[in-house]
Amino acid sequence: MAVNFQSLAEEFTKFYYAQFDSDRSQLGNLYRDHSMLTFETSQMQGAKSIIEKLVSLPFQKVAHRISTLDAQPSSPDVGSVLVMVTGELLVDEEQNPQRYSQVFHLVPEGGSYYVFNDIFRLNYS
Amino acid sequence: MAVNFQSLAEEFTKFYYAQFDSDRSQLGNLYRDHSMLTFETSQMQGAKSIIEKLVSLPFQKVAHRISTLDAQPSSPDVGSVLVMVTGELLVDEEQNPQRYSQVFHLVPEGGSYYVFNDIFRLNYS
Known part of the structure; x- marks a missing residue:
């Protein structure tokens, strides 16, 4: 399966951070029961736990700005994609x-x- | 397959950076022909190209220091592991x-x- 993984990564992160910054409680459909989140020193598994964690973060307003975005296919056959972002985060005031x-x-x-x-x-x- | 992925990630990165900092030309056996490296804006595929790139980097002395290391299993069945490191790099003088x-x-x-x-x-x- 030929995937334009760079475009996919750009589209995904654009969507993800726009949704995160407007209403992060709505990100649940991007995760599954076996999905994992490491957020700083916390680890969660499953869409429900992940969204609870994200919603509990102690800020109201948040804006992500991407500095670098790199993507690679993460499997020779499955079409999965690995994305690394470095960026800046502005919270509240x-x-x-x-x-x-x-x-x-x-x-x-x-x-x-x-x-x-x-x-x-x-x-x- | 039950893997202690955090220990594995710690052992791997310890070995990898020790080898990188002492003689990075010897890292080739950690990569395969389908392995990929993104180094800043450059992309390489294959152990040979990856090592050529690493060896060509414009410094003689280098020391990596890990600040954070996080690991997750990257597949429900294969035993593969995803590692993210943030750290500091000291080059030459x-x-x-x-x-x-x-x-x-x-x-x-x-x-x-x-x-x-x-x-x-x-x-x-």
Whole structure:
């Protein structure tokens, strides 16, 4: 299966962060029961636990800005895609953005993709 | 297959960076012909091309220091592992470390693991 994985990664992250920044409670349909999220030092499995975690994060307003986005096919045959993002995050009334790194592992399912792995870390300097 | 993926990720990265920092020309046996490296804006496929790229990097001395390391199984059945590292890199006589993010996708083969995906980015502030 030939996938334009770079375009797919760009479309996915654009959609993901737009949805995250407007209403992150609606991200649940991007995860499955076996999906995993590592958010800083917390680990969750399953769409329900992942969304509970994301909704519980202690900010109201949030804006992601992507600095770099790289993608590679993560399997010789399945069509899955690995995405690494580095970027900046602006929360609430903060003036100084926080840098972050995030990895998504996207797996195809019925003509679309879901998030199998999601690892997020702030980059402290 | 039950894999202690966190320990595996720690052992792998410890070995990888120790080898990288002492003699990166010897990393070739960790990659295969279908392995991929994204190093900043360059993309390479295959152990030979990947090692040529790593050897050509314009520094003699290099030291990696890991700040965070997170791992997740990347497949429900195959035993493959996704690793995200954030850390600092000190090259040659530089006094100021550069921050970086790196993802490794490790795939089992004959009792060991090889690197299927490798994505490296410096984090500019």
